[in-house]
Amino acid sequence: MAGKPKLYYFNGRGRMESIRWLLAAAGVEFEEEFLETREQYEKLLKDRFLLFQQVPMVEIDGMKLVQTRAILYYIAAKHNLYGKNLKERAQIDMYVEGTTDLMGMIRVHHKSPPEEKEKNLSLIIERATKRYFPVYEKVLKENGQPFLLGNQWTWADVQLIETLLMAEEKESTILSQFPLLQAFKARMCDVPTIKKFLQPGSPRKPPPDEKFVTTANRVFNRK
Numbered sequence: 001m002a003g004k005p006k007l008y009y010f011n012g013r014g015r016m017e018s019i020r021w022l023l024a025a026a027g028v029e030f031e032e033e034f035l036e037t038r039e040q041y042e043k044l045l046k047d048r049f050l051l052f053q054q055v056p057m058v059e060i061d062g063m064k065l066v067q068t069r070a071i072l073y074y075i076a077a078k079h080n081l082y083g084k085n086l087k088e089r090a091q092i093d094m095y096v097e098g099t100t101d102l103m104g105m106i107r108v109h110h111k112s113p114p115e116e117k118e119k120n121l122s123l124i125i126e127r128a129t130k131r132y133f134p135v136y137e138k139v140l141k142e143n144g145q146p147f148l149l150g151n152q153w154t155w156a157d158v159q160l161i162e163t164l165l166m167a168e169e170k171e172s173t174i175l176s177q178f179p180l181l182q183a184f185k186a187r188m189c190d191v192p193t194i195k196k197f198l199q200p201g202s203p204r205k206p207p208p209d210e211k212f213v214t215t216a217n218r219v220f221n222r223k
């Protein structure tokens with residue numbers, strides 16, 4: 001039997017967090033190795049296969065996978081969370097890319113200098129409430145089903161709940177005009193594997209703090 005997947009990344013959310021979410025939602029236990037120093041990173045480069053010398057890297061099923069999207073596609077397909085046919089897969093891709101774009105904006109906000117934080121936050125709220133959330137609210141309304149593609153949740157739902165929670169950390173009332181997304185949030189948070197992941201002490205990571213950013217810069221600064 002294959003062992004647990006092993007995740008290599010910093011001790012923060014960053015690009016690895018969606019991978020943690022997807023594995024946890026699929027009910028897969030995993031191990032993590034955190035890179036805290038340049039030596040650890042050099043060792044990882046030397047001992048392990050890092051195709052583009054970048055993390056996230058995940059050892060899974062005898063492979064050393066890099067590139068976040070490739071890792072996510074593999075996990076989603078393996079656990080039947082990537083649609084029943086090519087059309088569903090295309091829909092999932094569209095929904096996932098939308099949430100990925102919004103998450104990217106939120107991540108930039110974590111790292112932005114203090115004088116730009118307020119402006120960035122206004123843009124996140126504007127984009128979330130005018131561009132992205134109305135789409136997911138409309139999908140749920142039109143299909144009249146509990147999840148984006150019907151009555152079974154998929155990878156798209158996992159990314160959506162991750163994004164909703166991230167957005168609420170920035171602005172607690174951000175979902176106030178979206179009743180179906182609020183109900184969706186409650187439903188997804190009640191999925192047993194997700195409920196477990198959200199409990200204190202789970203592998204869910206806090207947002208990157210100053211220490212995380214400093215560590216990443218120190219490890220990878222090649223100037």
Ligand SMILES: N[C@@H](CCC(=O)N[C@@H](CS)C(=O)NCC(=O)O)C(=O)O
Binds near residue numbers: 054067069
């Ligand atoms: N396209 C890659 C980008 C990975 C990436 O930029 N990783 C950063 C850490 S979040 C890294 O390893 N940077 C070091 C470097 O580029 O040398 C992915 O999505 O996984």
